[in-house]
Amino acid sequence: MNKVYRSYLGQGYYGCIVPPVIKRNVIENPGWITQYTPYQAELAQGRLESLMNYQTMIVDLTGLDIANASLLDEGTAAAEAVTLSYRMFRGKRNKYFIDEGIHSNSLAVIKTRAKFLNIDIVTGSYQDFVLTDDVCGVMLQYPNNDGIINNYHDIIQQAKGLKIPVAMATDLLALTILKSPGELGASIAFGNSQRFGVPMGCGGPHAAFFAVKDELKKQMPGRLVGKSWDQYGVPTYRLALQTREQFIRREKATSNICTAQALLANVSAMYAVYHGPKGLKDIAMEVHKATVLLAEGLRLLGWTINNETVFDTIMISNGDISTDEIQRRCDEKKINIRHYGDGTYGVSLDETVIGSDLIDLLYVFGANEEEAASVLYSVSDADSNVSITGSGHERETPYLTHPVFNSYHSETKLLRYMKELENRDLSLCHSMIPLGSCTMKLNPTSALLPVSLPQFNTIHPYVPSNQTTGYQSLIDELESHLCSITGYDKFSFQPNSGAQGEYAGLCAILAYLRDKGEGQRDICLIPASAHGTNPASAIMAGLKVVEIPMNKEGEVTKDSFKQKIEEAGDKLATIMVTYPSTSGVFEDSIREVCDMVHYYGGQVYVDGANLNAQVGLCRPGDYGGDVSHLNLHKTFCIPHGGGGPGMGPIGVKAHLAPYLPGHPVTGPNPLKSFGTVSSAAWGSASIIPVSWAYILMMGSKGLKKASEIAIVNANYMAARLKGHYNILFRGTNGFNAHEFILDTRCFKNTSGIEAIDIAKRMQDYGFHAPTVSWPVSNTLMIEPTESEGKAELDRYCDALISIRQEISEVEEGKYDIKNNVLKNAPHPMYLVTASNWPFPYSREKAAFPAEWLNPYNKVWTGSARANDVHGDRNLVATHNQELKPLR
Ligand SMILES: *Cc1c(COP(=O)(O)O)cnc(C)c1O
16 A cells, blocks of 8 residues: 655655675575664674674774664754753753754754753754854764755864864765765764665664764763673673673663664664775765766756755756646656745755656656657766865765775675674574563564565655555554554554653643643652663653652562652653563552552653563553553564664553654644654654454454463473572562562672673573572573473573572582682683683583584574673774784
8 A cells, every 4th residue: 555656755764675695695684683672782793793883883983983783764963962062061051053954854853852851952953053162062964854964164163173072964875975974064963864775664674874083982872782891801892881881880871772673773884895895985975976967957057056055955946837737746656756836846865866767857847758868878977066076075085994994895705794793793593582571482584574575664654644654554554453452542653662652642641731731740669679760761851750769678568659659749751660570470459559649630651661461461551551562572573683673652542642752744633742852753663563463363352361471481490490589579479470580699709600691601502691689689581482482481491590500509619609600601612612721520520511412503693791891991982993902
């Protein structure tokens, strides 16, 4: 039902050619898409290298010093640039200037974010605006929304004088031939890397990029891959500067980014690895040349080209053909162009454009069929005044000089490189990944197939709505299924991660309360055991976070809820609760707590990440929730992609529906919408079919059964492990929900062993660790999901039981508390095969500790444990830097 037109609509989204070797071996390959976020770096060296490629590519092209490993989308990145600049002046400067050439979706996301933090967003022309010392930042789009390449020299100099950081929204392909933001004096550059090999997908998922000058690196949002030495002196990749992240900073967090766009960043990085600097420049020059030829052709037809220098986008006006006729010709040729509404049109070209497309575009603008071809052949790109050549904007600095971008330019070589990286990593292809709260379940192939269909993935997000009727009915159906699963009345599919959903849900609550005249309500209660994104999202929404403490046992009791709710009184805006709680228990008091919040006039936000324990069994809308986000990348089968993509739609009760997110370009526009949270109306639209297909294939009986099996699986594992480890929390009937916590705190005293050592030792057994130290420090949380059979559950339990015996050996003094299989784990192949073996146990014990492990199924870790302190002190976050030797 979706119509596939050629879209020349630009504004941050462009057609591109996904190299089939990348499509088949990364995008469609469970070895790449079913991995978890690389917190266990030893099992993630492949994708960490690829993300380092991404960071290096962004740093090179933007001309800045350091770049993160992706953000959710360009709008989010824009909003992060604004809040980063605002924080630099600690709230003392609250005006932020944005040039009117910014993409309208970015501006909408920024305005929403600014509203709740009282940042004053001023828009206007960069040429007229006079900077003053109450301005905390400047944002410029380069090339801008209309395709114009402005000379920003003067405003950047002015900003420098006032110490105002300049952020540039930019385009990676353009930067291969344009001067970089770094050279021009920007402190921040951001944008969307979609056109580097990622389909438009009706808005996503794609990876946004974000780069800064070195002095801003500690304030930079998002994950950062760094290099360090491992325990035995071999270079290794790991996540760097993690103290910036919301898990650790909680209510001091500056952003709530958890799931990002790792998979898409990897695809874009591979695109650059494949094409290399010369290939990318050739692509950019082809696109540019086509644009210049089109501009000159249109001039011959009597049109005016409004832009001076262009890259890939032109504004066209003053023709003598009616808008209706242009539209008729567009429809005839199945082409979308931009209508400004005043007889001005916009066309943005991309690497898919060939001669016949240009001929069709000339036809759209009034040439007849034969004339169009002859016009095209009569024009030349030499001496055109719209050409970048000779404009002064040309790039002269090199980029992508590192060997990784200059070694894999044939399909054979790239295929092998991608396979080599894949082989360093552990994914669901190898074994279960039972991370508590993360719900790593099967991503059924049949549900993934639609993602590759052109009818889903080649759609520009701004096409007229009559071209997306397939998407609309699919999303309507999914909405009605999710409503019946959750007991909510309405869903918004705009948030493209769980954390983004939290933020959107809280904003909807605030808008509702203000509308009711209860704007004084600004307290958000959050149990200490909550996921780190909860307090971070509340801070972003401008709420005051009040933590509900845990007792000695690590529980948050009903009484402490009650006390804090009463204390907040008529200041209580909302409470964020997770059910079943993050301790893996269905708390009996959930209804009472929700009722209490409502009694005091607050709203209940139920974190829906644990829906895998509830689908078909109970509904947040029934036990008291007013709003929840659902992580479609957890419960509803979208693969995690090694740290994204995801989707975090929010469900609300009817009274909150009018306040849901809207979108400035395409709608929807709910009556009293609080604003916009994502660049595209449906967030990462092209992966929504995965969840739709999963729900339809399971049916209501199947979904209920899945929840039951997930709970049974968790309780089976808990029962098998309970003689060996303490299970931290149990419900009143002695059972857990779909996950449970192993209390490993006691080993610290008896053997020096901590949860992290057990986690690392699990890698020697071929397993990914459970969730480490969350929600209770020095414990392990296991969530097996319904996808795993008994044999795999048993293998995982056997490994943990065997490790418990290894701990006993240390407790009994058989091995030194600092030199044992646990403290030295994991044992990479280079260590086990080296001639020198200095350890007090055998190589067999190190590498093949269980009888089911054999040379064919052994997953070797790429490295040993990293030296995080050295890595953070001597940060290396691109391939261009050298790792400092250890002293
Ligand atoms: C995963 C998770 C989130 C955040 O979801 P993201 O998509 O990673 O942003 C929030 N709360 C809980 C309990 C979670 O498990």
